[in-house]
Amino acid sequence: MSDVPGARVHIRRAPDRANYDRATVHAVLDAAVVCQVAYVLDGEPRMVPTAIMRRGDHVYLHGNRQSAMIRALQQGALAAICVTHVDGLVAARSGFHCSMNYRSAVLYGHAETVAEDDKEALLGAFVDQLIPGHGAAVRRATAQELNATTLLRIPIDEAVAKVRTGGPIDDPADADLDIWSGVIPLAVVPGAPIAGEGCTNLNVPDYIAGFGKGS
Amino acid sequence: MSDVPGARVHIRRAPDRANYDRATVHAVLDAAVVCQVAYVLDGEPRMVPTAIMRRGDHVYLHGNRQSAMIRALQQGALAAICVTHVDGLVAARSGFHCSMNYRSAVLYGHAETVAEDDKEALLGAFVDQLIPGHGAAVRRATAQELNATTLLRIPIDEAVAKVRTGGPIDDPADADLDIWSGVIPLAVVPGAPIAGEGCTNLNVPDYIAGFGKGS
Numbered sequence: 570m571s572d573v574p575g576a577r578v579h580i581r582r583a584p585d586r587a588n589y590d591r592a593t594v595h596a597v598l599d600a601a602v603v604c605q606v607a608y609v610l611d612g613e614p615r616m617v618p619t620a621i622m623r624r625g626d627h628v629y630l631h632g633n634r635q636s637a638m639i640r641a642l643q644q645g646a647l648a649a650i651c652v653t654h655v656d657g658l659v660a661a662r663s664g665f666h667c668s669m670n671y672r673s674a675v676l677y678g679h680a681e682t683v684a685e686d687d688k689e690a691l692l693g694a695f696v697d698q699l700i701p702g703h704g705a706a707v708r709r710a711t712a713q714e715l716n717a718t719t720l721l722r723i724p725i726d727e728a729v730a731k732v733r734t735g736g737p738i739d740d741p742a743d744a745d746l747d748i749w750s751g752v753i754p755l756a757v758v759p760g761a762p763i764a765g766e767g768c769t770n771l772n773v774p775d776y777i778a779g780f781g782k783g784s
Numbered sequence: 785m786s787d788v789p790g791a792r793v794h795i796r797r798a799p800d801r802a803n804y805d806r807a808t809v810h811a812v813l814d815a816a817v818v819c820q821v822a823y824v825l826d827g828e829p830r831m832v833p834t835a836i837m838r839r840g841d842h843v844y845l846h847g848n849r850q851s852a853m854i855r856a857l858q859q860g861a862l863a864a865i866c867v868t869h870v871d872g873l874v875a876a877r878s879g880f881h882c883s884m885n886y887r888s889a890v891l892y893g894h895a896e897t898v899a900e901d902d903k904e905a906l907l908g909a910f911v912d913q914l915i916p917g918h919g920a921a922v923r924r925a926t927a928q929e930l931n932a933t934t935l936l937r938i939p940i941d942e943a944v945a946k947v948r949t950g951g952p953i954d955d956p957a958d959a960d961l962d963i964w965s966g967v968i969p970l971a972v973v974p975g976a977p978i979a980g981e982g983c984t985n986l987n988v989p990d991y992i993a994g995f996g997k998g999s
Contacts, residue, residue: 577830582848602873602884605866607822607829614822614829614864615792618888636797649829651820655972658817660992661980664911664922665929669817673833696879706963707879714880736980744982748921751979753995757870760969765876765951768965777875780968 577677578729588730591626597674597730598623601652602699606630606638608646615641621652622691622698627722628676629683629691634719642680648723651675657755661737662748668733670752676728680721688720702776792892793944803945806841812889812945813838816867817914821845821853823861830856836867837906837913842937843891844898844906849934857895863938866890872970876952877963883948885967891943895936903935917991 580587588594604621607614617638622629628650632639642648657670683691689710697704737750759781762773795802803809819836822829832853837844843865847854857863872885898906904925912919952965974996977988 577828582851603868603870603886605820605822605831605868607820607831607864609824609827609829612824612827613792613862614824614892616820616822616831616864616866616890618866618868618886618890620884633797647828649822649831651831651833653818653820653833655818658915658995660915660918662923663929664907664919664925665933667911667914667918667922669835669914671818671833675831675833677829692879696882699882699884700873700875700968703875703882704879707882708877708958708961708963710879714878718880736978739980739982743923745984746923747985748923749979749985749987749989749992750983751977751992753915753977753992754975755972756975757970758973760971762966762968763951764964764966765954767954767959769960770962770964772964774964777964777966777968780873 575727578675578727580729580731586731586733588732593730593732594674594725594728595623597654597672598628598652600654600672604650604652607649608638608641610641610646620695620699621650622695624694626725628725629695629720629722631692631695631718631720634717639719639721642721643682645679647677648680649675649677650723655755658753659737660750660753662739662743662746662750666737666739668737670733670735672730672732674728674730676723676725678723678726680723683720683722688715688718691720692718700780702774706774790942793890793942795944795946801946801948803947808945808947809889809940809943810838812869812887813843813867815869815887819865819867822864823853823856825856825861835910835914836865837910839909841940843940844910844935844937846907846910846933846935849932854934854936857936858897858934860894862892863895864890864892865938870970873968874952875965875968877954877958877961877965881952881954883952885948885950887945887947889943889945891938891940893938893941895938898935898937903930903933906935907933915995917989921989
């Protein structure tokens, strides 16, 4: 991944919020369980939300082998992939300067299909990306399941993260206006785990009970 | 908005989760402050996250008049717009059936530019979509601010929502496996408001203090 942005990811609006460095892009991707994937079909855009996982310098997408998105990317359509996290609502003293705190990443690349021999381990990693620890708990994938699922990977070569943090940036002329300004932080918070209807093992595993509470 | 899906939004994977009815699509859109917008530029996909607001049978996007996305849509590029909410992580007894609870909406349409006379009120509504109540508190937009901002609207004619709720749907053959299965609910939770550095009015308004606590 180059630190010099290509034309597709070169940010012209609010360029001070753009990060092309690998660590920032990876951190934004790693915080996501879903992304949006866009591609061109017959000259028109198509977009679908889907699960995402980063490992090394690739992101991984998976889907039913019949999925229109999977097939389009396998046939060589360029993938545009975006993840967005909203971290806060920024209340300025003017509407113009109201904003959001966010972390987003957009990347462009061509997918390659992961080889059959590598699929089982990487699909297990996908489960762990969703719920850390659960990948080792589930029963092994069957040949039929592996066969039904296509796993794609896209290199993180052409990517940009955009990050806004902090409070409102008001016009200096508005400094004395008697209007509350500040930030409402937003966080994604896990609730208490809910056992499935058919769940016979009611001992909540530590990795479920501790989800989202740090390592 | 027709209840008969067009080809762009016809859902073939998990069609039981697809909703083409207006109320469901509107509800998913209304819960969002950001969306992803994709369009085609020189035959390639481009995607950006941006703020979204629904009013009636349109969604509204805004941006700097020089924004590449704004200009492309003004020049007639078809917009693909997606919002995605992740409501829970679904731990099944097999990796294959692990999933997420989510609400997503995808719509396709051509943008029209909102007339100058209508911009001020709708940009105020945008502030209220972000932080209900704040639209009436901010100082009025200046002519320069209104001039710098382009407001687009896209009809919600061709749209689909996809919603998954509930617990894991395990294979019947896995019913006796001694593996915890269930859901970790996820919610976006507002934290305590943080006054901006330059905020001279330290009385937190009711609409800020009560944010996210219902009407």
